Amino acid sequence: CPCVRVPVAAAVPVSPRSRPCPCVRVPAAPAEGALGFPAELPPLPARSALSAAEILRYSRQLVLPELGVRGQLRLARSSVLVVGCGGLGCPLAQYLAAAGVGRLGLVDHDVVETSNLQRQVLHGEARRGRPKARSAAAALRRLNSAVQYVPYRAALRPRSALRLVRQYDIVADCSDNVPTRYLVSDACVLAGKPLVSGSALRLEGQLVVYNYRGGPCYRCLFPEPPPPDTVTNCADGGVLGVVTGIIGCMQALEVLKIASGMGSSFNRHMLMFDALEGRFRNIKLRPRKADCAVCGDRPSITCLQDYEAFCGSSATDKCRSLRLLPGGDRISVQQYKELLDARAPHVLLDVRPQVEVDICRLQHALHIPLRKLEDKDEESLQRLQKRIGEEKRRTDDQTSVPVYVVCKLGNDSQKAVKILQELPAEEFGSVLAKDIKGGLMAWATKIDPTFPQY
Amino acid sequence: MAAPVSLQVEFGGGAELLFDGVKKHQVTLPCQPEPWDIRSLLKWIKQNLLKERPELFIQGESVRPGILVLINEADWELMGELDYKLQDQDNVLFISTLHGG
């Protein structure tokens, strides 16, 4: 077994199902407060020559004068911490493992879900429900068993991040949320490690190398976090797997260049990739800021902080649940099902964008995207009034006709209800609008299991 | 009197969604007594291009945190930020930073 045995901080019962060569097994953080991380990893041994097997394996890159045996030996002695084993982390780890990096630390608290498979290419169908860190390690081990893999099935936390980052030579930020990006960057500044940071959304990607050879850190560029409601995650905005793949591969390339001694091309530069235009742009960035809170001349941040509080958002890319309406203005999917079964007069208004309506819809819903309501689009409002009128006539004007508003998860529907409630009554009559809590995804999980989830 | 200034104004990283999804805008700023700078360009954008929810783009007299401004493919911090005097045919790019992965 080429793997190292690492003393684990807490006593870990060995699972009878674990295989004899488990490399470094790290227990899942059992409870809040426990550090699910192993004690210090031993340094990778310095080596003076490659074996015949290594020469054969890496021959195609060894003949590159820019890398050569010297670069390969440096690579074999380098450790890389991969924060996030998702769309960026998978291709990054794959290429670094294949190239013969010495040790890969793989951090991810999440488990593999079906909707990950489109871009997180190390995890297969059979791995659904398993921790991503271990799934990635298993796939990588099949690719190159000579590399040491250290899976960490836990989120990077302010309490443990610095100790972890100190044990690695280079950090790759492949995370999916704002608090983690500040946490990783601050930890890299405090530990003095270069940070190769990638991100992707929709059909665009960005890459910067921070805290490298006197260049800026993440905070130099973004001293203040963005307002939480301006941040879009991959579930809401969508992302093409090839785009995360391209950025993840670019990150792997820069890690490899730094580790082997070639040096990075993206110190003080941002790479911007626009997949739709097929365009790469290389933007010249500011130098390190003397007044930066963490890497400046008189830093005010000298230990890691509460990044979720700083950013006003949680350190995951899970969708947030907004609460904009009082309980009386909302109904559950069960209540809506009862109204439907009782044939109660109403209008169901679906406010999702057209592209999501094309994926799945309730047939009887009227569709007006939230954007049109926000713009007070006249044609759309007329359609709504017409539908309310039809429903009224159907019931011989016996009852008022409420409008139930639905979207994917129950956030946009609340915004739409607010807009409808604020329409001038003299023009539109009074519209009784309520939103359906949890949206169509709640409908799919609680009422109709055949309804698609996305 | 400053002459009219023609610019290419671009939005990316999702910032274009505040501008009907249009990434590239050819813009001609009219004559005005003072020379055009980024500060006055932002005001002009707010009045002429940005119709809804300006708080998602502008904060105070600058851009909101998380938007990087690039003038002719360089960080505006290198160019004087709000005080940069716009030249004819400049390219000004507003890019929202991405966080997904």
Ligand SMILES: [Zn+2]
């Ligand atoms: Zn800094």
